[in-house]
Amino acid sequence: MTSPAEPVIAEPDRRRRAWRSPAVWSMPAAVTLLFLLTGLLTGALVSGPSSELLEVVGLDFSTPYSRPWALLTSGFFAGNLVEYLVAAVLLFLGLCLATRFAGIWRTVLAFVVSAVLSAFLLSLLLEWGLNNDIGWFGYLAGDLQIGSFGGLCGALGMSTAAMDSLWRRRVRSWLLAVTIMFALYLGTGQTIIALVGTIVGIGLGALLLRRSTDHHLRHSSLRETRVLVSTGVAVFAVGPLLSQLSAGFAIGPLSLANQLMLQSIPDKQTLSDICGSDPACITLQDTVGISSPGAVLLTLIPVLLLLVCADGLRRGRRLSWWITLGVQSYVLAFTVFMLLIFYGSSLTDFSSENLGVLFAYIVPTLLAPALILAVLWSTKAAFGVRSSAAGRRALARTAFGLAASLLVVYALAWFAEDNLANSSIEDLLTQLPHLLIPFPLPFDIFLPQGLVSTLLYNFGAAAIWAVILYLLVRDYRRFGGLSKDQAADARQAGLLIRRGGGSLSHMALWEGNHFWFTPDGQAGVAYQVHHGVALTVAEPFGDPRWIGDAARGFVSHCIELGLVPCFYSAPAELGTALAELGFHPLEVAEETRLDVTAQTFKGKEWQNVRTALNKARKLEITDHWGSFSSFSPALRAQIAQLSEEWVAEKALPQLGFTLGGLDELKDESVVCCLAVDETGAVLAVTSWLPVYAKGEIVSWTLDFMRRHPDSFNGVMEFMIACAVKRFQNSVDSISLSGSPLAGTANPEAGEEPQDGMERLLSSLAAALEPFYGFRSLAAFKSRFQPSYRTLYMYYQDSLALPSIALAVSEAYLPGLSGRQRTQMLRQLISR
Known part of the structure; x- marks a missing residue:
């Protein structure tokens, strides 16, 4: 079918x-x-x-x-x-x-x-x-x-x-x-x-x-509103720079905007007039001052600030909304002030020529920031994503500390270089706002004369704002809209998972996941946030009748938070509910499922399993079942040692996300199987996650797999065979889980990736294969003659694929050090 x-x-x-x-x-x-x-x-x-x-x-x-x-x-x-x-x-x-x-x-x-x-x-x-x-x-x-x-x-x-x-x-x-x-x-x-x-x-x-x-x-109207507003802000940010670069032939209605938003670099005559023809002043300002190539940095700050704010508005950020509002208010006030000064006399002359200039240039220059302000006010409700408390504190402390330090250091340098001999305290007070405001000011400023004060005057604001821009971009990765009571959410998720879920749904209860629930509490979604992407842990869980509504509701929830929704390791059945929202599927794994009813391991294809069972019997190796806490301290210590030795052998740290470790093994609802020899030594360990439907366990999913390096060949076949025998009286099938990234194209097998995202994931799989052996694991599972179920990643926006690829990498490899990133990159490049 x-x-x-x-x-x-x-x-x-x-x-x-x-x-x-x-x-x-x-x-x-x-x-x-x-x-x-x-x-x-x-x-x-x-x-x-x-x-x-x-x-x-x-x-x-x-x-x-x-x-x-x-x-x-x-x-x-x-x-x-x-x-x-x-x-x-x-x-x-x-x-x-x-x-x-x-x-x-x-x-x-x-x-x-x-x-x-x-x-x-x-x-x-x-x-x-x-x-x-x-x-x-x-x-x-x-x-x-x-x-x-x-x-x-x-x-x-x-x-x-x-x-x-x-x-x-x-x-x-x-x-x-x-x-x-x-x-x-x-x-x-x-x-x-x-x-x-x-x-x-x-x-x-x-x-x-x-x-x-x-x-x-x-897309919801909320996201469209954010995109349209951010696009408008970006246009009016880049436009002044465009008109400044093309000042020789720009004649558009807003071609004067660069003079009102960007710091201008004076020509030689203007610089000579500013310095009073003083050669030392001209040389200083031409080298490191307002006429130096480095002054271009200060010119770019307003453009970069508004572009960063435009990106924040696209994400629904309230902080970006406030900054953009402040910038446009300043630009409007400054425009009005400058027009009253420079065009006041012509505005009283109502000749046809002056009226033409008025309507062609002056009115549009006033209307541009006024229009942006009106749009911002009318769409305020769309920008409600607040930063985390830690992000706000870090931004405020850094900005205030840098600003205060610059003002103090500049004032000390100004006095130390004897600027007071050539100017006055009033001149110093007019220079201080220039250090903090990267936009043109509506009053003349007497330039400093010393080397240090000149450097601080021209590059101080650029340095401060560069740091602030970095903090703003970093703040976009922090969210204050996540639940404050993770423990309560985890308890609710646990109850819903017992009502219904997929073979990977129990992984939703692991540490590091956030939860979203439908308003009526009938279903939920577990997810992690990386690089602005909400990456789900498999499909929604809860009442099966509400799974589609949960998926659609979670998408709306992500849009409200300014996140990119992505359903990872979800089955094909979820594709129907997501297709109407414009989601596209990408195969990421093949889940192997075993029919355990009346399985006797007879036939030529089961020879390896029968050999493993016979060898274990001869070596007097038995399987021990129970929860982690039910084992003796000696057995628990051996399990921990096996896990640590396995991790120590890897050049990269233990994976997370859909792969459990020792901490996840300690869950009381997880069943463990140990292969123990006659001396009590643990040769291998596996863990099995429960799969529920209507409060009953209907299947089990393999998660944790570790073997002692000195154990006999075939010990893992023995462990799977023991699981089949144990579960065949209570469930119809079990899952050997999906091998992460093993469902992507394998270039070594002659398979070609079909699109950009599959190429990214295939490259990641190829880079990680020597360290973790995903495809080798998939080949091992194929020995048990399983049936396969494809697991997909569902994404809505193809432009978000690079961020999704980074999110998947970070979810599986959290806390990767710089040295380990370099090692993985070398492996990726070599392949």
């Missing part, structure tokens, strides 16, 4: 086959080649089209109706060789993506229509702007425009209609964010054409690729 998860599991294969189709590459390659050949044959490839050629093929916004063919031909030229190469790469990749989702003819149609329509609509917009004396449009009129970005963005925008809802919203958000940023901060003709082309393309997608309904809920 086909399992419900199989159609979902086959979906990645279908996507990979689609990418490999020649049709995806042929048309984009042809268009890109035509673009380059046109430049080569017309002599425009190196230095752009000549003035005569530009007059024919270039788009003239002032007379768009006189040469209508230019609406299309302008898209097949660029300004120089670098622009040709960049445009060719973007054309090929963008058209491949569009063709992959929308097909060839739709992509070509969208490319042509978007290129023509975006240029035409911009011409109409410019005509309106010129008639109404809008200053920005006056700079654009008269320039001959060339470039292919209108058609490219249109094709991409159109193809988003064929993507699933997660990627449709994501690609549209990114595409709109990038084109809006370039249009607002650069404001050149091609940037506006790209923005208009994006909008036209999205509209074409609605016509060409209509879908009746969106069948799958991919």
